[in-house]
Amino acid sequence: xxxxxxxxxxxxxxxxxxxxxxxxxxxxxxxxxxxxxxxxxxxxxxxxxxxxxxxxxxxxxxxxxxxxxxxxxxxxxxxxx
Numbered sequence: 001x002x003x004x005x006x007x008x009x010x011x012x013x014x015x016x017x018x019x020x021x022x023x024x025x026x027x028x029x030x031x032x033x034x035x036x037x038x039x040x041x042x043x044x045x046x047x048x049x050x051x052x053x054x055x056x057x058x059x060x061x062x063x064x065x066x067x068x069x070x071x072x073x074x075x076x077x078x079x080x081x
Contacts (some may be wrong), residue, residue, distance in 0.1 A: 003042075007031050007079040012071035013059050018051060019071050021058040021079070029053050032060065037079040046079060 047063035
């Protein structure tokens with residue numbers, strides 16, 4: 001099946017594991033409405049919850065990511081549906 005690139009993880013945001021998402025959805029905060037997202041290879045799944053939208057991008061929490069160090073490992077990850 002065809003897949004669509006919906007966004008990319010930018011920088012970690014704060015100390016509790018939040019990230020900045022660069023959303024390619026028509027309405028940026030709708031990126032979480034598409035259900036679980038996967039990485040480019042389809043090997044990892046990400047359950048995303050939008051916290052708020054800023055001029056930097058969509059601030060979001062990713063299930064299982066609980067601190068800044070974990071969030072930093074996601075930088076540059078493409079998010080596909």
